[in-house]
Amino acid sequence: MLLKNCRYIITQNENRDILENKDIRLAETIEEIGDITPRSGEQVIDCKGLIAMPGLINSHTHAAMYVMRGFSEDMPLFDWLNRNWKVEDKYDYNIEYNSSKMAFQEMVSTGTTACLDMWDPDGVIEAARDVGIRLKAGYVVINDKLEEDKVKDLISKAELPVIQPHAVYTVSEEYLVKSKELADRYKVDLHIHASETREEVFECKKKTGKLPVEYLDSIGFLDKNVILAHLGWVANWEIELIKQRGAKVVHCPASNMKLATGGFFPYKEFKDREIVVGLGTDGPVSNNSLDMFREMRMMALKQKDQYWDPSIKAQDVLDTATVNGAKIIGIKAGRISQGYLADIVLLKPNIHMLPLYKNNLISNLVYSATGDAVVKTIINGRIVYDGHTDYSPLDNIKDFISLLKNFK
Ligand SMILES: [Zn+2]
DSSP states (O other), X not given: OEEEEEEEEEOOOTTOOEEEEEEXXXXXXXXXXXXXXXXXXXXXXXXXXXXXXXXEEEXXXXXXXXXXXXXXXXXXXXXXHXXXXXHHTTOOHHHHHHHXXXXXXXXXXXXXXXXXXXXXXXXXXXXXXXXXXEEEEBOEEOSSOOOHHHHHHHHHHOSEEEEEEOOTTTSOHHHHHHHHHHHHHXXXXXXXXXXXXXXXXXXXXXXXXXXXXHHHHHTTOOSTTEEEEEXXXXXXXXXXXXXXXXXXXXXXXXXHHHTTOOSOOOHHHHHHTTOOEEEOOOOTTSSOOOOHHHXXXXXXXXXXXXXXXXXXXXXXXXXXXXXXXXXXXXXXXXXXXXXXXXXXXXXXXXXXXXXXXXXXXXHIIIIIOOGGGEEEEEETTEEEESSOOOOHHHHTTHHHHHHHHTOO
């Protein structure tokens, strides 16, 4: 496939070059960038006036919760969780699959090409495959449920497997340690919510004498295969531990603000220590959008505001959603460079993004664009979004939506 005459190509390469009026040749990976003559029979897409950028990577989400959007509003995390769990108990494969399918369609239609999803993955994996999005997925360890056979099964069916203990307040020490042992044995990553609320931190301190990240380190859990989401209440010495162990971190600004978890995700401290920082929307019930363009705006504004420092750059934020996200997912993506996966988004600048020129392109993308500007999403060299969304999955879960509608 040849993307011909791209007005701008945001490469996200080492120099963060932005190319003008160039072409991209791709198969499953990116083969060539420059002035390229089409081969006979080659599929050519006219990209005149379009922006080509690397697909965005959502590093923390719960796609299967799509159907519950707007269900639990205006309440703190623990009340919110308890309300959601009451209906999540009724989930079956059908709900999981169709709800996730809608979420993945929302993601690809707004420029996301890969995500790290925390949910029991059976229906989720199928939905991702049918939509064509890259998925890092795995069983959630909660209330001490973790079977080695399921981990083995997961590895056989998930492209990017991960073990996902929910949090320090929902998983016992025995099962946190067991999760880590299995992750090491099968060479997969661990993904956990950590230090999200003050209540979590206080409870952990009361129970273990340690803060959550400190505690995870003390039981041998914190390591380079660990991805920590949220970290709104993390101490300086915990940031050092994260650095020493080589763990990665994910910022979920909209979810934190909506659930009013307070605190402060210390982006600058992480960045200064070269800790990999990704960006996630969290699930559709705590955001309530899966549009990573909106999330980038949220992150930029929140970080500037909390540090009283406007120097945090749009480029830094774009990096969290592209090159850093690729490190978290564990794929060679996030860049438009030769040899990288052909996960590319094409945008048509709309009224929110004008005037547009090379020097304001990145800030207009981060502060002004929304996913509505996306006209095509390409994953693994295949067009997975071309302006069309299939809404039929919602018809397949009508009964569950009625249950939510009438829930007291
Ligand atoms: Zn979450």
